[in-house]
Amino acid sequence: RERDALAAAIPRSELARIRAVSARAAERALRGDGELDVVTELADPVIEATIDQVMGFPFPDAATLAGWSRAVFWEVFINPERDQDVVRRASRAADAMRVHLEARIAERRAALAGGAAAEDHMLDRLLRQREDEPDGPWQDLTRMRDSLFGLIAAWSVSVSRVAAFSLAELLRRPGDLAAAQRAARSGDDH
Numbered sequence: 001r002e003r004d005a006l007a008a009a010i011p012r013s014e015l016a017r018i019r020a021v022s023a024r025a026a027e028r029a030l031r032g033d034g035e036l037d038v039v040t041e042l043a044d045p046v047i048e049a050t051i052d053q054v055m056g057f058p059f060p061d062a063a064t065l066a067g068w069s070r071a072v073f074w075e076v077f078i079n080p081e082r083d084q085d086v087v088r089r090a091s092r093a094a095d096a097m098r099v100h101l102e103a104r105i106a107e108r109r110a111a112l113a114g115g116a117a118a119e120d121h122m123l124d125r126l127l128r129q130r131e132d133e134p135d136g137p138w139q140d141l142t143r144m145r146d147s148l149f150g151l152i153a154a155w156s157v158s159v160s161r162v163a164a165f166s167l168a169e170l171l172r173r174p175g176d177l178a179a180a181q182r183a184a185r186s187g188d189d190h
Contacts, residue, residue, distance in 0.1 A: 001137040002147050009125040010054065018054055019189075025049035040066070043163035047156045056121030057104055057152065065156060068093040068100075073157040097153070101145050109141075123148075 025046040029036070036042060040063070048062035059065040075090030108123055118124040126148075130138035138144045170177040183189070 005129055005137050009122045018050060021050050021053045022046050038167050039160050039164050043160040047159050051152055056123030068097040069153040069156040072153045101148055
């Protein structure tokens with residue numbers, strides 16, 4: 001139920017908006033000249049802008065979002081030996097991220113309850129689902145927070161890793177890189 005509710009809150013019709021938000025953030029990142037760290041200077045700011053504008057969760061900055069998400073991701077997926085330093089970093093990051101998400105959910109709930117117009121992002125759609133479906137998955141706001149926490153943390157880390165690995169592969173394959181550049185210039189995302 002939660003997965004379906006999350007999917008309904010970001011329908012396929014949002015793809016054009018996601019592309020536009022991503023493109024604007026990427027353009028800002030690419031304004032400099034010289035070397036570029038693909039993860040911290042390009043992927044992370046694009047991810048942060050998308051989570052802010054499309055999902056409705058502004059973070060203090062891309063580095064904060066990335067730091068919290070990576071600490072949690074490392075503990076959950078890459079710490080089979082249960083290194084206690086990794087566990088402690090993840091715990092601190094998870095606590096900070098939960099507080100941040102709870103504050104934003106409370107802020108939007110209060111605004112909507114006070115008569116503010118719904119904003120065009122995932123969070124307000126989820127809060128509307130909560131009102132429209134008394135027995136739906138979001139009656140427990142902790143479940144909403146936890147679902148969003150998992151989505152944001154896993155998605156942000158996965159996308160930045162894919163960006164880095166994809167570019168590394170393309171740089172090893174000049175023919176594929178040229179084809180990707182042609183596709184990008186022509187707007188062909190297939």
